[in-house]
Amino acid sequence: MRTVKLAEHNVPAIGQGTWYMGEDPGRQPAEVAALQHGIELGLSLIDTAEMYAEGGAEKVVGKAIAGRRDNVFLVSKVYPHNASLKGIPAACERSLQRLGTDHIDLYLLHWRGQYPLAETVEAFERLRVEGKIGRWGVSNFDVDDLRELYQVSRDCAVNQVLYNPAQRGIEYDLLPWSHKRQLPTMAYCPLAQAGRLLKHPTLAEIAERHGATPAQVSLAWVIRQDGVIAIPKAVNLEHVRLNAAAANLVLSHEDLRAIDRAFAPPTRKQHLSMV
Numbered sequence: 001m002r003t004v005k006l007a008e009h010n011v012p013a014i015g016q017g018t019w020y021m022g023e024d025p026g027r028q029p030a031e032v033a034a035l036q037h038g039i040e041l042g043l044s045l046i047d048t049a050e051m052y053a054e055g056g057a058e059k060v061v062g063k064a065i066a067g068r069r070d071n072v073f074l075v076s077k078v079y080p081h082n083a084s085l086k087g088i089p090a091a092c093e094r095s096l097q098r099l100g101t102d103h104i105d106l107y108l109l110h111w112r113g114q115y116p117l118a119e120t121v122e123a124f125e126r127l128r129v130e131g132k133i134g135r136w137g138v139s140n141f142d143v144d145d146l147r148e149l150y151q152v153s154r155d156c157a158v159n160q161v162l163y164n165p166a167q168r169g170i171e172y173d174l175l176p177w178s179h180k181r182q183l184p185t186m187a188y189c190p191l192a193q194a195g196r197l198l199k200h201p202t203l204a205e206i207a208e209r210h211g212a213t214p215a216q217v218s219l220a221w222v223i224r225q226d227g228v229i230a231i232p233k234a235v236n237l238e239h240v241r242l243n244a245a246a247a248n249l250v251l252s253h254e255d256l257r258a259i260d261r262a263f264a265p266p267t268r269k270q271h272l273s274m275v
Helices: 025-040 052-065 087-099 117-130 143-152 174-180 201-210 214-222 237-246 253-262
Strands: 003-006 009-012 045-047 073-078 104-109 133-139 159-162 185-188 228-230
Touching: 003 228, 025 045, 025 052, 025 237, 045 052, 052 073, 052 087, 073 087, 087 104, 087 117, 104 117, 117 133, 117 143, 133 143, 143 174, 159 174, 174 185, 201 214, 201 253, 214 228, 214 237, 214 253
Parallel strands: 045 073, 073 104, 104 133, 133 159, 159 185, 185 228
Antiparallel strands: 003 009
16 A cells, blocks of 8 residues: 655555544444454554544544554644643543553644644643654644744644645645645545535546546545545445555546646635635
8 A cells, every 4th residue: 555654654645534433422333343444454544633523533543443553553633722831731631541542643733723833832742752642743734834833843744634636725835835845744535525526527437447436536636646645534344445445546647637627726825725
């Protein structure tokens, strides 16, 4: 499976997202089974957050990785209102308890909030020294945010942002800026929350040529560039299998041109999209 260098680790270019997991106790067995199936298929990067179901998703992940922790690269995120010198260690401890582990491989600031970046970075670095986290990063940061962050520290390991064929504004400036500095990008909602994107005729035509699905085409498109990781969420075991297989799908130049015609690349700066 194709890998990306992230926080001194080689991780799969396609991982597993957990947004909306943990909200319905009745679905928890299926969610746990899906994550475990993904791990078995090589989707060893699991992304979660204290925000998701207010810790419920972290509990699901904790059950899924029990006895498998050494085979997983674990990412979680802290709320901006907890991103203070005192708030971050307390939030991290709560996440560790829910996850059933003694360390988080990569801990992210979910989006910018009221606390100065210098304070947040200091709190992250303290956790790093204590061994509670391996590295830290950010989410939903645009170029100006990253420039400001780099004035404080250049130890940021990743920036997690919205990215898929229908929402590609980051290609204008954010992706080039990140590539130049070898800062990996983690793409959330790479399937655009499985809405109209996957019904688009262009993706369907490309999928048919490759004996694939539109979702696989979208994932392959997202990770076509070096340093980009996609984190789709799946609960259906067949969807998990298809997501894993998408890591080996290579789109042709013709495919990429067709996607450009259907979803035009940005020609000017766009406001960073968030969901």
